[in-house]
Amino acid sequence: SSELTQDPAVSVALGQTVRITCQGDxxxxxxxxxxxQKPGQAPVLVIYGKNNRPSGIPDRFSGSSSGNTASLTxxxxxxxxxxxxxxxxxxxxxxxxxxxxxxxxxxx
Amino acid sequence: xxxxxxxxxxxxxxxxxxxxxxxxxxxSVSSNYMSWVRQAPGKGLEWVSVxxxxxxxxxxxxxxxxxxxxxDNSKNTLYLQMNSLRAEDTAVYYCARDKRGTEDWFxxxxxxxxxxxxx
Numbered sequence: 001s002s003e004l005t006q007d008p009a010v011s012v013a014l015g016q017t018v019r020i021t022c023q024g025d026x027x028x029x030x031x032x033x034x035x036x037q038k039p040g041q042a043p044v045l046v047i048y049g050k051n052n053r054p055s056g057i058p059d060r061f062s063g064s065s066s067g068n069t070a071s072l073t074x075x076x077x078x079x080x081x082x083x084x085x086x087x088x089x090x091x092x093x094x095x096x097x098x099x100x101x102x103x104x105x106x107x108x
Numbered sequence: 109x110x111x112x113x114x115x116x117x118x119x120x121x122x123x124x125x126x127x128x129x130x131x132x133x134x135x136s137v138s139s140n141y142m143s144w145v146r147q148a149p150g151k152g153l154e155w156v157s158v159x160x161x162x163x164x165x166x167x168x169x170x171x172x173x174x175x176x177x178x179x180d181n182s183k184n185t186l187y188l189q190m191n192s193l194r195a196e197d198t199a200v201y202y203c204a205r206d207k208r209g210t211e212d213w214f215x216x217x218x219x220x221x222x223x224x225x226x227x
Binding site for chain 1: 168208211213
Protein backbone atom coordinates (compact mmCIF):
# COMPACT_ATOMS: atom_id res chain seq x y z
CA SER A 1 0.00 0.00 0.00
CA SER A 2 1.02 3.64 -0.02
CA GLU A 3 0.48 6.72 2.11
CA LEU A 4 -0.88 10.20 1.56
CA THR A 5 0.59 13.02 3.63
CA GLN A 6 -1.23 16.20 4.61
CA ASP A 7 -0.29 19.08 6.88
CA PRO A 8 -2.21 18.59 10.15
CA ALA A 9 -3.37 22.20 10.39
CA VAL A 10 -3.62 25.29 8.22
CA SER A 11 -5.11 28.71 8.90
CA VAL A 12 -6.35 31.45 6.59
CA ALA A 13 -7.71 34.95 7.09
CA LEU A 14 -11.31 35.48 6.13
CA GLY A 15 -11.57 36.22 2.41
CA GLN A 16 -8.02 35.15 1.62
CA THR A 17 -6.78 32.18 -0.41
CA VAL A 18 -5.52 28.96 1.10
CA ARG A 19 -3.97 25.85 -0.43
CA ILE A 20 -4.14 22.46 1.22
CA THR A 21 -1.74 19.86 -0.12
CA CYS A 22 -1.61 16.08 -0.27
CA GLN A 23 1.55 14.16 -1.16
CA GLY A 24 2.03 10.54 -2.10
CA ASP A 25 3.50 8.25 -4.73
CA UNK A 26 0.05 6.99 -5.77
CA UNK A 27 -0.80 10.51 -6.95
CA UNK A 28 1.56 10.01 -9.87
CA UNK A 29 -0.93 7.41 -11.16
CA UNK A 30 -4.31 8.47 -9.74
CA UNK A 31 -6.09 11.74 -9.20
CA UNK A 32 -6.95 12.68 -5.63
CA UNK A 33 -10.43 13.48 -4.46
CA UNK A 34 -11.10 15.85 -1.58
CA UNK A 35 -13.64 15.74 1.26
CA UNK A 36 -14.81 18.33 3.74
CA GLN A 37 -15.89 17.16 7.18
CA LYS A 38 -17.43 19.36 9.84
CA PRO A 39 -17.73 18.21 13.48
CA GLY A 40 -20.31 15.50 13.97
CA GLN A 41 -21.05 15.23 10.26
CA ALA A 42 -20.24 12.79 7.48
CA PRO A 43 -17.61 13.76 4.91
CA VAL A 44 -18.77 15.64 1.82
CA LEU A 45 -17.09 15.41 -1.58
CA VAL A 46 -15.83 18.83 -2.69
CA ILE A 47 -13.36 18.10 -5.53
CA TYR A 48 -12.63 15.03 -7.66
CA GLY A 49 -10.52 14.17 -10.65
CA LYS A 50 -8.55 16.76 -12.54
CA ASN A 51 -10.65 19.63 -11.11
CA ASN A 52 -14.35 18.79 -10.83
CA ARG A 53 -16.86 20.13 -8.35
CA PRO A 54 -20.04 18.22 -7.49
CA SER A 55 -23.29 20.08 -7.77
CA GLY A 56 -23.76 22.47 -4.85
CA ILE A 57 -20.06 23.00 -4.10
CA PRO A 58 -19.09 26.69 -4.39
CA ASP A 59 -16.73 27.64 -7.18
CA ARG A 60 -14.24 29.04 -4.67
CA PHE A 61 -13.12 25.40 -4.28
CA SER A 62 -10.68 24.13 -6.92
CA GLY A 63 -8.18 21.33 -7.35
CA SER A 64 -4.89 20.77 -9.10
CA SER A 65 -2.17 18.17 -9.33
CA SER A 66 1.52 18.04 -10.20
CA GLY A 67 3.78 15.04 -9.85
CA ASN A 68 3.17 13.41 -6.48
CA THR A 69 1.25 16.36 -5.04
CA ALA A 70 -2.44 17.21 -5.20
CA SER A 71 -3.77 20.53 -3.97
CA LEU A 72 -7.12 21.88 -2.86
CA THR A 73 -7.41 25.65 -3.13
CA UNK A 74 -10.08 27.79 -1.53
CA UNK A 75 -10.14 31.25 -3.09
CA UNK A 76 -11.81 33.73 -0.77
CA UNK A 77 -12.24 31.49 2.28
CA UNK A 78 -15.47 31.88 4.22
CA UNK A 79 -16.21 31.19 7.86
CA UNK A 80 -18.28 28.15 6.86
CA UNK A 81 -15.23 26.60 5.20
CA UNK A 82 -13.67 25.92 8.61
CA UNK A 83 -13.52 22.13 8.71
CA UNK A 84 -11.29 19.09 8.33
CA UNK A 85 -10.23 18.29 4.79
CA UNK A 86 -9.16 14.85 3.59
CA UNK A 87 -7.64 13.70 0.33
CA UNK A 88 -7.79 10.15 -0.98
CA UNK A 89 -6.78 8.06 -3.94
CA UNK A 90 -6.27 4.46 -4.88
CA UNK A 91 -3.06 2.97 -3.60
CA UNK A 92 -0.33 1.35 -5.68
CA UNK A 93 -2.31 -1.91 -5.95
CA UNK A 94 -5.15 -0.11 -7.71
CA UNK A 95 -7.69 -1.99 -5.61
CA UNK A 96 -7.33 -0.43 -2.17
CA UNK A 97 -7.95 3.17 -1.21
CA UNK A 98 -5.85 5.36 1.04
CA UNK A 99 -6.79 8.57 2.84
CA UNK A 100 -4.52 11.37 3.92
CA UNK A 101 -4.35 12.12 7.62
CA UNK A 102 -6.51 15.21 7.21
CA UNK A 103 -5.93 18.97 7.49
CA UNK A 104 -7.78 21.08 10.02
CA UNK A 105 -8.57 24.42 8.39
CA UNK A 106 -9.10 27.42 10.66
CA UNK A 107 -10.59 30.59 9.19
CA UNK A 108 -9.40 33.59 11.20
CA UNK B 109 -32.61 11.62 -4.10
CA UNK B 110 -29.44 9.60 -3.79
CA UNK B 111 -29.04 8.53 -0.17
CA UNK B 112 -27.36 5.99 2.12
CA UNK B 113 -28.53 5.11 5.62
CA UNK B 114 -26.40 2.96 7.92
CA UNK B 115 -27.61 0.96 10.90
CA UNK B 116 -26.46 -1.83 13.17
CA UNK B 117 -23.84 -0.14 15.29
CA UNK B 118 -23.65 -0.50 19.03
CA UNK B 119 -21.64 -1.73 22.00
CA UNK B 120 -19.97 -5.13 21.66
CA UNK B 121 -17.43 -6.97 23.78
CA UNK B 122 -13.93 -7.73 22.49
CA UNK B 123 -14.03 -10.89 20.40
CA UNK B 124 -17.68 -10.34 19.54
CA UNK B 125 -19.46 -9.82 16.25
CA UNK B 126 -21.67 -7.19 14.68
CA UNK B 127 -23.29 -6.71 11.28
CA UNK B 128 -23.66 -3.25 9.83
CA UNK B 129 -26.23 -2.43 7.16
CA UNK B 130 -26.29 0.38 4.61
CA UNK B 131 -29.59 0.91 2.79
CA UNK B 132 -29.36 2.75 -0.51
CA UNK B 133 -32.01 4.79 -2.28
CA UNK B 134 -31.91 6.60 -5.59
CA UNK B 135 -29.36 4.23 -7.12
CA SER B 136 -28.55 0.54 -7.32
CA VAL B 137 -25.98 -0.97 -4.95
CA SER B 138 -25.46 -3.89 -7.31
CA SER B 139 -24.51 -1.63 -10.23
CA ASN B 140 -21.93 0.34 -8.29
CA TYR B 141 -18.75 -0.16 -6.32
CA MET B 142 -19.50 0.33 -2.62
CA SER B 143 -17.01 0.94 0.19
CA TRP B 144 -16.91 1.08 3.96
CA VAL B 145 -14.79 3.77 5.61
CA ARG B 146 -14.28 4.19 9.35
CA GLN B 147 -13.19 6.96 11.68
CA ALA B 148 -11.96 6.29 15.19
CA PRO B 149 -12.85 8.94 17.79
CA GLY B 150 -10.83 12.08 17.14
CA LYS B 151 -8.93 10.43 14.27
CA GLY B 152 -8.92 10.55 10.48
CA LEU B 153 -10.74 8.57 7.83
CA GLU B 154 -9.62 5.02 7.15
CA TRP B 155 -10.75 2.89 4.21
CA VAL B 156 -11.97 -0.57 5.25
CA SER B 157 -13.34 -2.53 2.29
CA VAL B 158 -14.88 -2.38 -1.18
CA UNK B 159 -17.23 -4.61 -3.16
CA UNK B 160 -17.17 -4.23 -6.92
CA UNK B 161 -20.29 -4.35 -9.06
CA UNK B 162 -19.05 -7.71 -10.36
CA UNK B 163 -18.79 -9.05 -6.81
CA UNK B 164 -15.04 -8.92 -6.18
CA UNK B 165 -14.12 -7.80 -2.70
CA UNK B 166 -11.01 -6.20 -1.19
CA UNK B 167 -10.05 -5.40 2.38
CA UNK B 168 -7.60 -3.25 4.29
CA UNK B 169 -4.94 -5.42 5.89
CA UNK B 170 -6.10 -4.57 9.42
CA UNK B 171 -9.53 -6.22 8.87
CA UNK B 172 -8.64 -8.97 6.43
CA UNK B 173 -9.94 -12.32 7.63
CA UNK B 174 -12.18 -10.71 10.27
CA UNK B 175 -14.60 -8.53 8.26
CA UNK B 176 -16.74 -9.52 5.28
CA UNK B 177 -18.43 -7.10 2.89
CA UNK B 178 -21.54 -8.23 1.02
CA UNK B 179 -24.77 -6.95 -0.49
CA ASP B 180 -28.38 -7.98 -0.97
CA ASN B 181 -29.49 -6.80 -4.37
CA SER B 182 -33.18 -7.41 -3.63
CA LYS B 183 -32.98 -5.11 -0.62
CA ASN B 184 -30.55 -2.68 -2.28
CA THR B 185 -28.46 -2.93 0.88
CA LEU B 186 -24.75 -3.21 1.63
CA TYR B 187 -23.44 -5.09 4.68
CA LEU B 188 -20.30 -5.36 6.75
CA GLN B 189 -20.03 -8.46 8.91
CA MET B 190 -17.46 -7.80 11.63
CA ASN B 191 -16.07 -10.72 13.64
CA SER B 192 -13.32 -11.02 16.25
CA LEU B 193 -13.76 -7.37 17.12
CA ARG B 194 -10.99 -5.52 18.92
CA ALA B 195 -10.92 -2.32 20.93
CA GLU B 196 -9.11 -0.63 18.04
CA ASP B 197 -12.11 -1.29 15.77
CA THR B 198 -14.06 1.29 17.78
CA ALA B 199 -15.11 3.91 15.23
CA VAL B 200 -17.91 5.50 13.28
CA TYR B 201 -18.42 3.37 10.18
CA TYR B 202 -19.55 5.06 6.98
CA CYS B 203 -20.69 3.47 3.74
CA ALA B 204 -20.16 5.32 0.48
CA ARG B 205 -20.65 4.81 -3.23
CA ASP B 206 -17.16 4.31 -4.64
CA LYS B 207 -16.83 5.62 -8.20
CA ARG B 208 -13.74 4.42 -10.07
CA GLY B 209 -12.54 5.17 -13.55
CA THR B 210 -10.18 7.77 -14.94
CA GLU B 211 -11.35 9.82 -11.95
CA ASP B 212 -12.35 8.32 -8.59
CA TRP B 213 -14.52 9.61 -5.80
CA PHE B 214 -16.77 8.64 -2.87
CA UNK B 215 -20.26 10.09 -3.03
CA UNK B 216 -22.71 9.99 -1.40
CA UNK B 217 -21.78 9.02 2.15
CA UNK B 218 -24.11 7.71 4.79
CA UNK B 219 -24.50 9.45 8.14
CA UNK B 220 -22.39 6.83 9.89
CA UNK B 221 -23.03 4.29 12.64
CA UNK B 222 -20.95 4.06 15.82
CA UNK B 223 -19.34 0.78 16.81
CA UNK B 224 -17.88 0.61 20.32
CA UNK B 225 -15.81 -2.41 21.29
CA UNK B 226 -15.42 -2.54 25.04
CA UNK B 227 -15.89 -4.86 27.98
